[in-house]
Amino acid sequence: MEVADVLVIGGGLAGWRAAEAAVKSGASVALVANGAGNSPDIHAINVPVRDDDSVERFVDDTLKSGRGGCDRELVEVLCRESVKLAEEFPFDRNPDGSYKLLQPLGCSVPRCVSIDHKIGAWALAKIRRELAGKVEAIKGRVTALSFNSQLSTFSFQLGDDDAAGEARSVVIATGGWCGKYEFSDNPPELRGDGIDMAVKLGAATRDMDSIQYEPTVALAPAKLRGIPVITTMLFEGATFRNKDGEEFLADRHANKDVVSRAIFAEVEAGRGVDGGVWFDATGVPAELLDTVYVDTVKRYAAAGVDIHKEPMLVAPAPHTSLGGLVIDAKCRVLRVDGAPIPGLFAAGEVTGGIHGFNRIGGNAGTETLVFGKMAGEEAAKGAKS
Numbered sequence: 001m002e003v004a005d006v007l008v009i010g011g012g013l014a015g016w017r018a019a020e021a022a023v024k025s026g027a028s029v030a031l032v033a034n035g036a037g038n039s040p041d042i043h044a045i046n047v048p049v050r051d052d053d054s055v056e057r058f059v060d061d062t063l064k065s066g067r068g069g070c071d072r073e074l075v076e077v078l079c080r081e082s083v084k085l086a087e088e089f090p091f092d093r094n095p096d097g098s099y100k101l102l103q104p105l106g107c108s109v110p111r112c113v114s115i116d117h118k119i120g121a122w123a124l125a126k127i128r129r130e131l132a133g134k135v136e137a138i139k140g141r142v143t144a145l146s147f148n149s150q151l152s153t154f155s156f157q158l159g160d161d162d163a164a165g166e167a168r169s170v171v172i173a174t175g176g177w178c179g180k181y182e183f184s185d186n187p188p189e190l191r192g193d194g195i196d197m198a199v200k201l202g203a204a205t206r207d208m209d210s211i212q213y214e215p216t217v218a219l220a221p222a223k224l225r226g227i228p229v230i231t232t233m234l235f236e237g238a239t240f241r242n243k244d245g246e247e248f249l250a251d252r253h254a255n256k257d258v259v260s261r262a263i264f265a266e267v268e269a270g271r272g273v274d275g276g277v278w279f280d281a282t283g284v285p286a287e288l289l290d291t292v293y294v295d296t297v298k299r300y301a302a303a304g305v306d307i308h309k310e311p312m313l314v315a316p317a318p319h320t321s322l323g324g325l326v327i328d329a330k331c332r333v334l335r336v337d338g339a340p341i342p343g344l345f346a347a348g349e350v351t352g353g354i355h356g357f358n359r360i361g362g363n364a365g366t367e368t369l370v371f372g373k374m375a376g377e378e379a380a381k382g383a384k385s
């Protein structure tokens, strides 16, 4: 392989979005990935499209949900740039032309848009189609990344091979590390490799003790174990019940961290069911279940559970890494002293600071699109300079 202008490590939405932006900027791009990561599961993303919504309100909700742990500058970039996504993506609309919106926990108004309930898979397929033949896509696990100061290039290793290729700039988009946990809704290849590689090149990290639990991950039936159930159902009448059938959680619209703690407390008090609780969607109107939540309905029906009539057994599971690499508002990876590492960029779940200590559902997908694009553009610029 020739020296690529840009090497993208990671084939989720942040990685492919970076590749797309770098190609559009005129760079030659190689992308290495050992799986698809979490991105195909992205159901919906946050974009402030409603008349009573605004960038300021989006910023405010994100900072409040982040419990004091957000980097305000990154949050402002996320929310400001998200608005442009409405010009780029054909988000689903109602017959009257208004956007079809869901309200995630932590959003003060409905803000979650989608395309056919699976915007992650939709966007990945679209980008990959458009980039066919324009990106050198390599299957494999990058095991080491090093910098050759004489040539000003990065070399990477695949598996046990010696230098598999070289590039002038690198975008790390390897996602988080929640795949390391036994009960998680992440695939096992997500183990924080990109963080290890960048740290060896001098990168700083933040909030590495911070992950988000998804409150409603299926414990049973066995074939659904580890698959999450979307929490927006709580706005449509779903409730939590303990082993005695009692409803708990006074504020069903609380943030995910509060909901997860309430479930753990119920289990610890001996009122759980096999380490979890019942998530009861029987109060959600059938017409909503059969349209907006039809994928969940079908998934459970195939496993012998009719969620119109029966509750789902769920427990909180590690879902999103909140900490990660420290980046600036141009996606440059920073050293501990705050200086950028030349040629090294990062985007997506591998980075820290955007969601603080509690991420709003829908903000991660927005993050991959906004920061993936920026990382690709900046990496292409970096390669040329």
Ligand SMILES: Cc1cc2nc3c(=O)[nH]c(=O)nc-3n(C[C@H](O)[C@H](O)[C@H](O)COP(=O)(O)OP(=O)(O)OC[C@H]3O[C@@H](n4cnc5c(N)ncnc54)[C@H](O)[C@@H]3O)c2cc1C
Pocket (backbone or CB within 6 Å): 009, 010, 011, 012, 013, 014, 015, 032, 033, 034, 035, 036, 037, 038, 039, 040, 041, 042, 043, 044, 045, 046, 140, 141, 142, 143, 173, 174, 175, 176, 185, 186, 189, 190, 191, 193, 194, 228, 319, 320, 347, 348, 349, 350, 361, 362, 363, 364, 365, 366, 368
């Ligand atoms: C079940 C589920 C549902 C979700 N739903 C939503 C939602 O509806 N809305 C929302 O906003 N967020 C959602 N999220 C969160 C969101 O999916 C992630 O935060 C987001 O997809 C992260 O994108 P990414 O591109 O940074 O990483 P990922 O999509 O996880 O991709 C990481 C990539 O890096 C690759 N990789 C890792 N290590 C290496 C290595 N050493 N060498 C080569 N490649 C490597 C992986 O194989 C993968 O291709 C959900 C998460 C889960 C688990």
